[in-house]
Amino acid sequence: MNTSVNTPLYEVFVRSKRGLDHKHVGSLHAEDAEQALEYARDCYTRRSEGVSIWVVKSGDITCSQEEDAASFYDPMEDKPYRHATHYVLPENIKNM
Amino acid sequence: MSNTESTTRENTLEYSIGLGDDSLMLGQRLAEWCRNAPLLEEDLAISNVALDFIGRANMFYEYAVELAKVTGGVFKNQSVDDIAYLRDSREYLNLLIFEMPIGDFAYTMTRQLIVDLFNVDYFTALSASSDSRLAAIAAKTLKESKYHLRRSHEWALRLGDGTEESHTRMQNAVNELWGYTPELFEMSETELALLPAGISVDRAALFDTWEARVSGILNEATLDHPPGDWQVTGGRAGVHTEYHGHLLSEMQFLQRAYPGLAW
Secondary structure, three states: HHHHHHHHHEEEEEEEOOOOOOEEEEEOOOOHHHEEEEEEEEEEOOOOOEEEEEEEHHHOOOOHHHHHHHHOOOOOOHHHOOOOOOOOOOOOOOOO | OHHHHHHHHHHHHHHHHHHHHHHHHHHHHHHOOOOOOHHHHHHHHHHHHHHHHHHHHHHHHHHHHHHHHOOOOOOOOOOOOHHHHHOOOOOOOOOOOHHHOOOOHHHEEEHHHHHHHHHHHHHHHOOOOHHHHHHHHHHHHHHHHHHHHHHHHHHHHHHOOHHHHHOOOOHHHHHHOOOOOOHHHOOOHHHHOOOOOOOOOOOOHHHHHHHHHHHHHHHOOOOOOOOOOOOOHHHHHOOOOHEEEHHHHHHHHHHHHHOOOOO
């Protein structure tokens, strides 16, 4: 299986039905995007899991890093006013 | 029941067995790649294709079983498994190209290209058959074959126009398989008998389109078109290659060792 060392990795996203979002389902190796699409069809939709497939070269995805967690996510922890639930509705307003 | 009607039914039965045998042999061959394919993704993909062929064999045999209830004869009271797994080599009616070994991956994909190109046109024609059952099977099968062709076409280009080694292997495969292609376009007596009523497909009429398309793909894949100076036929008459018995011994093992085994 040393072929997979040289073949690029692709991430596979499948839309399970119309109206829903494409969801990440896994990854696979393929020579090019066209082959990745076919392998995605054969590996991830053989039990009718999807109506649409996206494949993206894994290397083309820019990821946030674990070490960025402090600056990326911690600052949000003390800002409860960004949640709608933070606000108390006046008595007179029944629905909003 | 009129004489013509019963003859037609008997011919349709034999026709279904032949088409079923073509599919079963190729399905069995492709299944040999399961866990042996060059990469994991291809292993799954090629096994899917194998299952498509075994599935269509099942549909043709199911129809044969139903026809045999009326016609009687050797298949009377036989199940699909009996037909698939308990005949001897001479009783199988598959064309020779379907029983040839898997060879290397280039050989397997070259056979797929030849067969998939043929099947797309064949099942398009059969889906217009006056026999509604055959037409329905063909319509389902056609969708699968179009996908198979997409795969084998791409592999032919990838390997033919790939490295020096893949190109050589593809060219060898094309040369070795070419003599088995004329049989795809040869009409058996049964098929000829069913033709006027619009039940069978005129294979000979599919040749020109197939030849043009396969030549185009060979050219695109930088492969040479073989001279076509030899050919082998005999499968529809039950005369098979030396590989057939070996295929059967593996394929039939389970039903022979455990008669009546079901899953």
